[in-house]
Amino acid sequence: MTDAFGSDDQQIIHGDCIELLAEMPAESVDVCFADPPYNLQLQNELYRPNRSRVDGVEDGWDQFDSMHAYDQFTAAWLTAVRRVLKPNGTLWVIGSYHNIFRVGRILMDLGFWILNDIVWIKSNPMPNFRGVRFTNAHETLIWAVRDKERKDYTFNYEHMKQYNDGKQMRSDWFIREGICSGFERLRDAEGKKLHSTQKPEAILRMVVEASTNPGDLVLDPFVGSGTTAAVCKKLGRRCIGIDANEDYVQIARKRLAAIQPALWLEEPGEAAAGE
């Protein structure tokens, strides 16, 4: 099985995901996992409806304009993803209350059919230091099939039972690793984290094991530090990862090169217990 996957089965491509997706063949992707940007202010990247980058301060955008621009951006990439997804392919999107309601509403309107919303419950969330809200201890994932009428999407129901004591897996996922810290976190020579929102591999492992089979093609339009591609390589899935940031592309490629193909493919239960 391992030999079936060559070094090109996981690719990291630099560029604008909407442009690159337009060049891909339609209905060719089994699953898309997307971790879209949502804190536009912190990233200093606001998007106009035509997706040109603007300076939010000098343009004096108010909340509505900013939200509208985010909606346009969201609809654009979701539409592009929808075209390349197989009709029975599924989409995963992760987000927080800042963006997940907008993303969820838009993907419903585009025709995606929600299968589940999943809550990733963190064991070590960042506290609310000022004590003015509840600790934000979870993030939300939406799982949706491209075409409502397709019931033959991939869901490895029996396989996922191992993550809930042999009973059917629930929509609340307690990930022991919590937020990404410790040895898994990619850091530079000075110990500075290389990506601000690196997701734990455990999350992607659940996603990939639940909704794909070995050899399937996974698309990540916002690959960031490359967690999706890394997990795909370990699980023997093909992957196309895209990022507009050249630095992230280099980080993800380097990370990928150090991974042994199909590392987790042999004994998933044992490997899961041993980590």
Add this chain to the structure above:
Amino acid sequence: MTDAFGSDDQQIIHGDCIELLAEMPAESVDVCFADPPYNLQLQNELYRPNRSRVDGVEDGWDQFDSMHAYDQFTAAWLTAVRRVLKPNGTLWVIGSYHNIFRVGRILMDLGFWILNDIVWIKSNPMPNFRGVRFTNAHETLIWAVRDKERKDYTFNYEHMKQYNDGKQMRSDWFIREGICSGFERLRDAEGKKLHSTQKPEAILRMVVEASTNPGDLVLDPFVGSGTTAAVCKKLGRRCIGIDANEDYVQIARKRLAAIQPALWLEEPGEAAAGE
């Protein structure tokens, strides 16, 4: 403290919530808790593996002609609620993936500022009988302040610590009582449930204790079986509950009449442990 609250401090009113809210004075409500129709869109009947039929939500109030009609309905009641809320008042809405993304998006667009999204995690959810999705084991609440710039909304930060071993309360709520069954569930003489979606008092207790003080005015535009009003009476909060269904109004009024005012107000910690 108990004597300060008379029998009219919690009222159940029959009528259309949008019309009734229009007659209320503006900026007079401290907190709104809303459990709107989820628009479940159930298609076929569902049977358990033992061939018994699932008694789903088939009520007329959950039927909408289209997604657009649901959005319009949502925007209308949220707008009406917004007018009667104090500028530093907060709004709670509960929902599932069927509706919460639409509701969340709309309330953001109306100017509400989300403080937290909360996940109510159920200890005993209904399983996914066909094994085609993850067990839907949670529902989502959105907590938002009316005006973004108001930082003086009520949040009883220290009080809520008791529900998380003395540490700051998190956004994931494990409610021991789980789904509303057993003695708490209101039933008629034949044992048939009086309301198809009665919420556990434990949820409302968390909501009311977190975001109101004794004497505050709570509004519930979809009062249903009257859980919000019941909890408000036990916690010494005033409450206006509205429902368009005359039967539900009678059920809620009867339920309210049997409750001792401020029952839970004396020793919250002890009461919580003893139930």
Add this chain to the structure above:
DNA sequence: GGTTGCTTTGAATCTCGGT
């Protein structure tokens, strides 16, 4: 009175193939 085991049920977008 306490324990055991069977029955019931809960906001659910829950199949597939042939005619």
Add this chain to the structure above:
DNA sequence: GACCGAGATTCAAAGCAAC
């Protein structure tokens, strides 16, 4: 697309009867 029959499919908590 509608209808029908075969076939595959469930977890925790509460209620209740039996012992």
